[in-house]
Amino acid sequence: MDKSTLITKLSLKYGFILAAVSIVISLTLYFINPVMLYTNFALPFVILIIFIALLVFVGINIRKEIGGYWTFGEAFKSFLIIALILAFTSVLYNVVLMTLIDPDLPSKAASAIEESQRSMMEKFGMGADQIDEAMAKAGNMQEKLAPTFKNSFTSFGVSLALYGVLSLILAAILKKKEPVTFNTLPEQEA
Template sequence: MEVQQPKTGKFSLNYGLILGGISLVFGVLLYTQDLHTSQSPGIMIFGIVIAAIVTFLGIQAFKKANGGYLSLGEALKIGAGVALISAIVAIIYNLVLVNVLDPDAPSKIMDARLGPALESGEITQEQFDQQKEQSINFWWMGYPIILIFNILIGLVLGLISGLILKKAKPAY
């Protein structure tokens, strides 16, 4: 009787939902503290660290369920899958945020991004207004970018975790 190998998709879904849930809670906390439009690098670093931890735990759980064996390809699949699922949760939250909770969020975010350039004189008020308007008109383009960026980060995290945890099955 042959032992059935676990599926990477199951681990990607479970840990992607865990990461998405943590990100959702973090996003709601930022919203309640009126920090959801902040451009702080600390917030981004915190998100990447949490993603790294959850992805590593997902790959480690797969390795354990797979009899202690893990290929680099399996780690990459899980890393990308976790990132994809969590990105979908993040996009849904963003849609709710900008369409229901805070319809002015895109405007506030663009003010935070472009404000320093305006204050330092790098751009004029006219350029500020034009760039802000264009950015808000094409806000929807951020969703595929979020998806692609998350998957790329997931691949990198999967690669790093896979290199750390990799253990090949014996050839016999």
């Protein structure tokens, strides 16, 4: 099997493993508190850090499995395949969650987000009129969270863009050139 095919195969394998991990984490958090991901501002950053660490781990494993060396292009290709899988499964999971598992989740999450935002604005000393104005500018949260084609497509695009940037960064960090070796002929004895 050539190197490019092996990279693709391993990227698909690890992409689906990371997608499964992502779904397990999301379902676990959902069963703990369905709106936790929408109202806890630190949680998405913690999950992002965990996934960056997992992507680095996966990248190092793929590099080892293909011989210990890969170019920037090969690393980027690998991370991009993984990113496509993660973005697609994330959108698919959210559609299934919000249409089949818990169709009321968009309205529950929207209410929780609005309540959380109001509480935060009150802590900053904003008046009721200012809060109402800010909430009106934010728009209808339930519409933004609903699993419509437009929202799903937008979510996929944003996820892919973020993962794309992350793929560039990780590929630049994890690339490793094969050392140059010189073949020298044995010296002839005089």
